Amino acid sequence: xxxxxxxxxxxxxxxxxxxxxxxxxxxxxxxxxxxxxxxxxxxxxxxxxxxxxxxxxxxxxxxxxxxxxxxxxxxxxxxxxxxxxxxxxxxxxxxxxxxxxxxxxxxxxxxxxxxxxxxxxxxxxxxxxxxxxxxxxxxxxxxxxxxxxxxxxxxxxxxxxxxxxxxxxxxxxxxxxxxxxxxxxxxxxxxxxxxxxxxxxxxxxxxxxxxxxxxxxxxxxxxxxxxxxxxxxxxxxxxxxxxxxxxxxxxxxxxxxxxxxxxxxxxxxxxxxxxxxxx
Amino acid sequence: xxxxxxxxxxxxxxxxxxxxxxxxxxxxxxxxxxxxxxxxxxxxxxxxxxxxxxxxxxxxxxxxxxxxxxxxxxxxxxxxxxxxxxxxxxxxxxxxxxxxxxxxxxxxxxxxxxxxxxxxxxxxxxxxxxxxxxxxxxxxxxxxxxxxxxxxxxxxxxxxxxxxxxxxxxxxxxxxxxxxxxxxxxxxxxxxxxxxxxxxxxxxxxxxxxxxxxxxxxxxxxxxxxxxxxxxxxxxxxxxxxxxxxxxxxxxxxxxxxxxxxxxxxxxxxxxxxxxxxxxxxxxxxxxxxxxxxxxxxxxxxxxxxxxxxxxxxxxxxxxxxxxxxxxxxxxxxxxxxxxxxxxxxxxxxxxxxxxxxxxxxxxxx
Numbered sequence: 225x226x227x228x229x230x231x232x233x234x235x236x237x238x239x240x241x242x243x244x245x246x247x248x249x250x251x252x253x254x255x256x257x258x259x260x261x262x263x264x265x266x267x268x269x270x271x272x273x274x275x276x277x278x279x280x281x282x283x284x285x286x287x288x289x290x291x292x293x294x295x296x297x298x299x300x301x302x303x304x305x306x307x308x309x310x311x312x313x314x315x316x317x318x319x320x321x322x323x324x325x326x327x328x329x330x331x332x333x334x335x336x337x338x339x340x341x342x343x344x345x346x347x348x349x350x351x352x353x354x355x356x357x358x359x360x361x362x363x364x365x366x367x368x369x370x371x372x373x374x375x376x377x378x379x380x381x382x383x384x385x386x387x388x389x390x391x392x393x394x395x396x397x398x399x400x401x402x403x404x405x406x407x408x409x410x411x412x413x414x415x416x417x418x419x420x421x422x423x424x425x426x427x428x429x430x431x432x433x434x435x436x437x438x439x440x441x442x443x444x445x446x447x448x449x450x451x452x453x454x455x456x457x458x459x460x461x462x463x464x465x466x467x468x469x470x471x472x473x474x475x476x477x478x479x480x481x482x483x484x485x486x487x488x489x490x491x492x493x494x495x496x497x498x499x500x501x502x503x
Numbered sequence: 504x505x506x507x508x509x510x511x512x513x514x515x516x517x518x519x520x521x522x523x524x525x526x527x528x529x530x531x532x533x534x535x536x537x538x539x540x541x542x543x544x545x546x547x548x549x550x551x552x553x554x555x556x557x558x559x560x561x562x563x564x565x566x567x568x569x570x571x572x573x574x575x576x577x578x579x580x581x582x583x584x585x586x587x588x589x590x591x592x593x594x595x596x597x598x599x600x601x602x603x604x605x606x607x608x609x610x611x612x613x614x615x616x617x618x619x620x621x622x623x624x625x626x627x628x629x630x631x632x633x634x635x636x637x638x639x640x641x642x643x644x645x646x647x648x649x650x651x652x653x654x655x656x657x658x659x660x661x662x663x664x665x666x667x668x669x670x671x672x673x674x675x676x677x678x679x680x681x682x683x684x685x686x687x688x689x690x691x692x693x694x695x696x697x698x699x700x701x702x703x704x705x706x707x708x709x710x711x712x713x714x715x716x717x718x719x720x721x722x723x724x725x726x727x728x729x730x731x732x733x734x735x736x737x738x739x740x741x742x743x744x745x746x747x748x749x750x751x752x753x754x755x756x757x758x759x760x761x762x763x764x765x766x767x768x769x770x771x772x773x774x775x776x777x778x779x780x781x782x783x784x785x786x787x788x789x790x791x792x793x794x795x796x797x798x799x800x801x802x803x804x805x806x807x808x809x810x811x812x813x814x815x816x817x818x819x820x821x822x823x824x825x826x827x828x829x830x831x832x833x834x835x836x837x838x839x840x841x842x843x844x845x846x847x848x849x850x851x852x853x854x855x856x857x858x859x860x861x862x863x864x865x866x867x868x869x
Contacts, residue, residue: 399590400596402581402588403590403652406560406582406584407608407659408659410582422597422598
């Protein structure tokens, strides 16, 4: 018996080993390197300066802006995604996953290309403004503003909000809703007391999946925000590329990671069952 | 109890319903009286659950009316109907504890907090689960969850409780216990129960009235004894309990020819030389010595069942099912004798429709 068990454990280990190697090379080692670089200075001595550097006004401003835009983008995604997911979960046209498929379709195209497309659309003499001018409407000036960045975030991350909510709504047994109606609840009460609370794991999962990439993005802010608007992601990227200060870049990354960890702890408290996970 | 004297509470008039072009319920009429335990019994797909959902308000019939207490409620949504449902798989709210589940209906109706607390305590006592208020539904066993589902429904003081195969997910022992619980509950509450099941034993144990359904038609309505002893057609006879259903010819009043032999019976009014169906319950077939019987046969199977022996007897080209406390060995030649009172004569189905229904169903059963 003990032999059998050990054999089984061995098998699990062998089957899991490619994943294990992957995790070590691409997740554990880079993490260790970030902490290593983040906690020493250029001379190789231990220091907390790189982390404390977040307190510098320019860094603090970038972090605050990233948090703020991330929150706005997440809220907008939630407002758009919840009704959408609800409608999708109710309709029979989606029996073959067609609508969900339409949603995933753009995700097959490169993220960078999609964001570049928005740049062309939003430019001062871009497609949208040409149409507006043609219709004798005032042109939009949102390229290179925070609004354009939020738009890019919402556009890119909306599916990550819709899918977990859709999934958790789909899991609600129709008889649970029937039972609530049977006990006297009208549609509003059913939504408020049954459907929304039961879909909360999906909502939390969606919030995490939108907020974290929004908080850390530098591509969207680069392409749609011009070089004027710096998010914390841009600052870190600059340190690694142009400034060549890996120590400062790593230190700021550690700070950013703290925010992500806090977010994930909050979501794991709500999402005990892992219901909202769809990946 | 004689329910003919009770006031009619629910009246279903000419109800039809189809899904995707398939007729589930066909022009059905049914009256349900106050304080009655009515069971809708039938094989899966017979329309019994659909009928319950129409009464509960979860489906709207294509034609016909649902009359409740003299008011037409056909198009009333479930939340406005004065009845409550216990669902097949409990359908408890997993994000609420037991107390909150039970309080749900009362909170919607804005009842005062002390009234709600009192009601929760009362309902939990009624279903023998005192002190479970703070538990989460997923920490309870199936039987306990079902009791909570019942408690959640009855605190609203419905005039009618609808139960959709509530014991279907429970194991045999628990199911039997819950049957007694449900009878007790019904007597204590003094309300009407409409119960859906495919389990004939459940129906016979609990009901005042059984409505046997098949393929959207009501086959027979009656008391458990009436349905068991006087089935109106071959489908009912076969579905309720075990039986020998044999083609026969009614020679005249009180005389029937079964498999070439003439048996005395007590039924009259079928006419002369009319083809009929005969039902004989396995426990009513008497085995005697070869000479003493009306019909001669050979034992082909013998199984000991505990309370009785189950034997199969080939006689007159038919396999008779026989239950008896005495036994004959396989191969023994025996005589078959039947008390005239135990021969139950049924009309052959008249419309082609009905015939198709019962023959198909019989094949499915065997």
